[in-house]
Amino acid sequence: MFLRVLTRRVRRYQGPSPPRVHHAQRRTATVQSTDVGHRRFSFTETDPHVVPGAPNKRVSVDPQGHELTKLEFQEEPLGLTRDQGHGYLRVSFGEAIGPDERYQVVRKLGWGMHGSVWMAYDRKAKKYVAVKALKGHMTDLFNKGVAWELPAWQRLASTPPAPGVEPGHIPPLLAHFIHRGREQDGEHLCFVTDVMGGDVKRLQIEGAKQKPFPLSLAKRILLHTLHGLAHMHHCEFVHTSLASDNIMFDVGSAEIVALIEGDPPRLHPREESWKGTVQAAVTQPLPLPPMVGATIRTYLLSDFSRAQPFGNHTLDVLTAPPLRAPEILLQGPWGKKIDIWAFGCLIYELVTAHALFEIGPRPQAGLDKSTAHLWQMLCTTQERIPREMIEKSQLGPHYFNLPCNPEELYCDLKVDMAVEANPFRALLKRHRILNDEDLSSTAKIMQRCLRLDPKERATAQELLQDPWWQGAA
Numbered sequence: 001m002f003l004r005v006l007t008r009r010v011r012r013y014q015g016p017s018p019p020r021v022h023h024a025q026r027r028t029a030t031v032q033s034t035d036v037g038h039r040r041f042s043f044t045e046t047d048p049h050v051v052p053g054a055p056n057k058r059v060s061v062d063p064q065g066h067e068l069t070k071l072e073f074q075e076e077p078l079g080l081t082r083d084q085g086h087g088y089l090r091v092s093f094g095e096a097i098g099p100d101e102r103y104q105v106v107r108k109l110g111w112g113m114h115g116s117v118w119m120a121y122d123r124k125a126k127k128y129v130a131v132k133a134l135k136g137h138m139t140d141l142f143n144k145g146v147a148w149e150l151p152a153w154q155r156l157a158s159t160p161p162a163p164g165v166e167p168g169h170i171p172p173l174l175a176h177f178i179h180r181g182r183e184q185d186g187e188h189l190c191f192v193t194d195v196m197g198g199d200v201k202r203l204q205i206e207g208a209k210q211k212p213f214p215l216s217l218a219k220r221i222l223l224h225t226l227h228g229l230a231h232m233h234h235c236e237f238v239h240t241s242l243a244s245d246n247i248m249f250d251v252g253s254a255e256i257v258a259l260i261e262g263d264p265p266r267l268h269p270r271e272e273s274w275k276g277t278v279q280a281a282v283t284q285p286l287p288l289p290p291m292v293g294a295t296i297r298t299y300l301l302s303d304f305s306r307a308q309p310f311g312n313h314t315l316d317v318l319t320a321p322p323l324r325a326p327e328i329l330l331q332g333p334w335g336k337k338i339d340i341w342a343f344g345c346l347i348y349e350l351v352t353a354h355a356l357f358e359i360g361p362r363p364q365a366g367l368d369k370s371t372a373h374l375w376q377m378l379c380t381t382q383e384r385i386p387r388e389m390i391e392k393s394q395l396g397p398h399y400f401n402l403p404c405n406p407e408e409l410y411c412d413l414k415v416d417m418a419v420e421a422n423p424f425r426a427l428l429k430r431h432r433i434l435n436d437e438d439l440s441s442t443a444k445i446m447q448r449c450l451r452l453d454p455k456e457r458a459t460a461q462e463l464l465q466d467p468w469w470q471g472a473a
């Protein structure tokens with residue numbers, strides 16, 4: 001079974017408190033393998049018997065005589081099979097895929113845990129589109145009813161928005177099809193959608209150079225996202241991975257043509273894989289718009305690879321750690337309100353360019369990672385956790401004391417660490433970005449999202465009525 005150690009994930013929130021929004025990292029994948037077929041593979045960095053192999057492959061022998069292999073890929077690990085948890089699409093530039101060979105692959109736009117995304121020319125509609133090809137393993141999970149990306153997308157596309165919810169903040173699903181993959185990659189469920197200009201995380205890191213967005217731009221991005229989220233909840237799906245890299249913005253067709261003419265598609269050098277060599281396409285996203293151009297883009301809530309229908313939960317890893325709601329940390333019952341908590345964290349992140357919570361243990365205070373996170377939640381919300389939440393969750397009694405007196409409605413953290421007053425307004429003020437009026441109104445809307453008890457959090461539709469949006473478009 002292959003163990004995949006991803007160094008490309010960009011959800012690392014590091015640095016001094018409060019942590020700055022993470023740096024972009026080069027997307028690469030490292031795979032170390034054990035017990036594949038009849039040969040046992042594993043790898044230790046310190047093994048003294050490492051012998052040189054192909055540039056991306058290190059082979060060594062452990063003291064028991066087992067052969068150890070480590071593969072480092074420049075991008076998605078092509079050639080690792082669906083049964084090994086992968087099976088990424090292998091396709092050539094110019095190759096036509098889909099029904100009647102309708103989509104001609106032009107370049108790679110990106111890749112993630114679930115698949116790779118390609119720009120293609122739609123020969124029937126005569127325009128450029130994006131094709132997201134799920135890896136074989138994910139297509140298997142879809143067939144087993146574990147992954148919900150297609151049903152979510154179909155429901156989002158076919159349901160009229162609720163009153164007060166603006167349409168156009170979810171990428172339309174133009175088509176979907178199955179592409180038979182090469183060798184043991186498996187089948188690829190493919191989604192066809194519009195080409196997007198980029199994501200908000202890249203815009204903040206590369207476009208705004210990690211400085212806070214102007215308040216009007218932050219509000220525009222958040223308002224559009226909230227319309228998308230309200231529609232998603234109206235369709236009875238939880239997004240479960242709301243984050244700035246899953247908010248994308250639109251792009252004009254003239255920009256796409258200019259890009260294709262000015263920056264031809266490229267391939268990486270060949271590299272070693274599980275069996276033989278592979279050659280990955282270089283990720284070539286569209287260039288970012290200048291910041292002034294960002295203020296007129298339409299923002300769309302994207303990536304439904306982790307969407308979950310209300311009441312039918314097949315995933316247990318939910319939301320990037322810094323945006324994770326308390327009920328997830330406690331492994332309690334959860335629903336659409338985990339997206340609202342994440343949205344509250346996102347308000348802070350887009351307004352200040354810093355993450356709201358610092359993720360990591362605090363050894364000097366004797367706090368492990370989750371306790372430190374829960375403690376920060378108590379400090380910022382200035383709330384106590386309801387006893388009911390602790391009783392109904394798997395890990396609640398591990399972190400919180402359950403009082404003997406049944407009349408007692410709240411629980412306290414087991415660790416002996418005083419809860420400090422660190423309310424949202426004070427946190428926002430530290431950045432010296434907002435005037436007094438904006439400080440109060442921003443803190444108020446965050447407070448409506450960031451309640452410890454999910455029942456107390458506002459719904460997406462209620463949040464759309466908040467006075468904070470006045471003047472935002």
Ligand SMILES: Nc1ncnc2c1ncn2[C@@H]1O[C@H](COP(=O)(O)OP(=O)(O)OP(=O)(O)O)[C@@H](O)[C@H]1O
Pocket residue numbers: 109110111112113114115116117130132193194195196197198199245285303304305
């Ligand atoms: N329609 C699109 N137009 C342009 N680029 C896109 C489009 N859809 C996705 N991308 C790019 O492809 C990358 C991977 O897409 P996506 O996030 O949907 O895949 P994923 O495997 O579900 O990712 P994750 O690991 O974040 O869950 C994104 O980072 C984005 O930059």
